[in-house]
Amino acid sequence: MPFLKQKNTAFEGGGLVLFLDVHDAIQAEKVLKKAGYGVKLIAPPPELRKGCDLAVEINLVEQPGIERVLKEKDVAYVGVSPLKVGTSELLEIIKVVDFGRWVMVKVGNMKITFDKESSIIVNISGGGCPDIPYLHAELIGKSLSEAPRPKDIGFTLCALNADRALEECLALQSGGNAP
Amino acid sequence: MMLIVGTIPIRDMPLTIGKVAAEVDFLIVDGRRIPCIQGTGAMIGAALATTDYLKLEAPCALLAGDIGQGKGSRDIYEYLIEKVAELSPTVLALHYWLPDMVLTRRLCEAIEKCNRRPIMIADAASMYSAKAAGRAAEFDIFTPDATEVAFLADPNATHPAYIARHLFDTDITQAPRLAEVAYQSNNAAKLLLVKGAIDYIINKGGIVATITEPDVPALEAIGGTGDTITGLVSALAYAELELPEAAIIAARANRMAGKFAHATPATKVRQVIAQFPAVFKEYLCRWSGVCFMEGGKL
Numbered sequence A: 001m002p003f004l005k006q007k008n009t010a011f012e013g014g015g016l017v018l019f020l021d022v023h024d025a026i027q028a029e030k031v032l033k034k035a036g037y038g039v040k041l042i043a044p045p046p047e048l049r050k051g052c053d054l055a056v057e058i059n060l061v062e063q064p065g066i067e068r069v070l071k072e073k074d075v076a077y078v079g080v081s082p083l084k085v086g087t088s089e090l091l092e093i094i095k096v097v098d099f100g101r102w103v104m105v106k107v108g109n110m111k112i113t114f115d116k117e118s119s120i121i122v123n124i125s126g127g128g129c130p131d132i133p134y135l136h137a138e139l140i141g142k143s144l145s146e147a148p149r150p151k152d153i154g155f156t157l158c159a160l161n162a163d164r165a166l167e168e169c170l171a172l173q174s175g176g177n178a179p
Numbered sequence B: 001m002m003l004i005v006g007t008i009p010i011r012d013m014p015l016t017i018g019k020v021a022a023e024v025d026f027l028i029v030d031g032r033r034i035p036c037i038q039g040t041g042a043m044i045g046a047a048l049a050t051t052d053y054l055k056l057e058a059p060c061a062l063l064a065g066d067i068g069q070g071k072g073s074r075d076i077y078e079y080l081i082e083k084v085a086e087l088s089p090t091v092l093a094l095h096y097w098l099p100d101m102v103l104t105r106r107l108c109e110a111i112e113k114c115n116r117r118p119i120m121i122a123d124a125a126s127m128y129s130a131k132a133a134g135r136a137a138e139f140d141i142f143t144p145d146a147t148e149v150a151f152l153a154d155p156n157a158t159h160p161a162y163i164a165r166h167l168f169d170t171d172i173t174q175a176p177r178l179a180e181v182a183y184q185s186n187n188a189a190k191l192l193l194v195k196g197a198i199d200y201i202i203n204k205g206g207i208v209a210t211i212t213e214p215d216v217p218a219l220e221a222i223g224g225t226g227d228t229i230t231g232l233v234s235a236l237a238y239a240e241l242e243l244p245e246a247a248i249i250a251a252r253a254n255r256m257a258g259k260f261a262h263a264t265p266a267t268k269v270r271q272v273i274a275q276f277p278a279v280f281k282e283y284l285c286r287w288s289g290v291c292f293m294e295g296g297k298l
Helices: A022-035 A060-072 A130-141 A157-175 B040-054 B072-085 B099-112 B124-132 B146-153 B171-186 B215-222 B225-239 B245-260 B269-273 B274-288
Strands: A014-018 A039-040 A053-060 A078-081 A086-090 A093-098 A102-107 A111-117 A121-126 B002-008 B016-023 B028-031 B033-034 B061-065 B091-094 B119-124 B163-165 B191-192 B200-201 B206-211
Touching: A014 A060, A014 B274, A022 A039, A022 A053, A022 A060, A022 B040, A039 B028, A053 A060, A060 A078, A060 A157, A060 B146, A093 A157, A093 B191, A093 B215, A102 A121, A102 B215, A111 A157, A111 B124, A111 B215, A121 A130, A121 B215, A121 B225, A130 B163, A157 B016, A157 B124, B002 B040, B002 B072, B002 B124, B016 B200, B028 B040, B028 B061, B040 B061, B040 B099, B040 B225, B040 B269, B040 B274, B061 B072, B072 B099, B091 B124, B091 B225, B091 B274, B124 B146, B124 B225, B146 B163, B146 B171, B146 B191, B171 B191, B171 B206, B191 B245, B215 B245, B225 B245, B225 B269, B245 B269
Parallel strands: B002 B061, B002 B091, B091 B119
Antiparallel strands: A014 A053, A014 A078, A039 A053, A086 B163, A093 A102, A102 A111, A111 A121, B016 B028, B016 B061, B028 B033, B191 B200, B200 B206
């Protein structure tokens, strides 16, 4: 359970924040708890060690929000990794679909569609985390360059994929590479 | 009772439960206005359109505001864990929330205490958490898209953003193969309604049905058209259709509503939802044998 305010201290988050220094790991646990995140200090598996014997287990879905807090609080960390060491990796496979007047950019499970002429975001689809309907409400009707970045106002991995999709939309539009 | 559970993108909206009603472009639950946009709102809108047409009891919704920080999600989990046996829904449709494996397991344990096990349907992050918690096989229906089937097929993945590269494929035609992999590791519900350019209805034995017509490519771009399929299949299951039949009709009705709406990538999901009554009127009898005349059941 990712929220330590609850009495049951069971926790299973599926993600690790990795550090070079034990002090940073302890500091991270402190600031993240204060921000309301459920976290736990653990020893990382050997294959994920980056020089420190302590890592902070997090709910992996909350990666973007957690990284934002660590950056705001100047806590140094090496990176975030899924706890289960296997072949899973953060995917950045991009697919672009040309609908004529509109272009849809898909990154992972998230899709953003914009009007080629006006650069207005007309739809956001995909995803399943609670910040996605929020991003849908906040981004639709805004131009690509004026829309808030999902990585700045979202909290989850779905938002991270949406941000990458927006980044690609911006690149397509500014580079004139849109199909 | 059909109970739809999920978060709403309204900051600080407290836990809310009640029967759903429609009011122009909004939904009303316990006096609160809920936007009918991508997410749980779209799912509820589609379910309500279906129960209205079939003259069934309107869905009950358990909602909380959450923009991604998790508090509303936790409020929902805790309420449902405590009350699900008492509420005893016939259909329990879980939707957007912050996935939490431990709370999901506690919920599954609470559901085991229900006198009558509900038909359990999950989409969006409730599907993610069911799979990540190792409880997917306890669900009756999941409604993934192509990416999410790859997520189900990866035994290590806890979110579709992290998937083994060799499994990741946006090509919908790979869905049956990936579903087979997911079933081998018990990471799929009893029935999968895979949403895409081809809609696949799949169970452990393989493909049950494929739906390709009408072909409305713009639906993929419209936020909420996956949510509407989940709302449709939930309501049709509540109407006591066999689950594979409910899934087939849901997929067909969603496509047809897109066609009726003359959908473009800029169409809003509420414009698609508005077409469901007309779609049902024209096609439901032909598709299912559920036939109505104006004013009552045949």
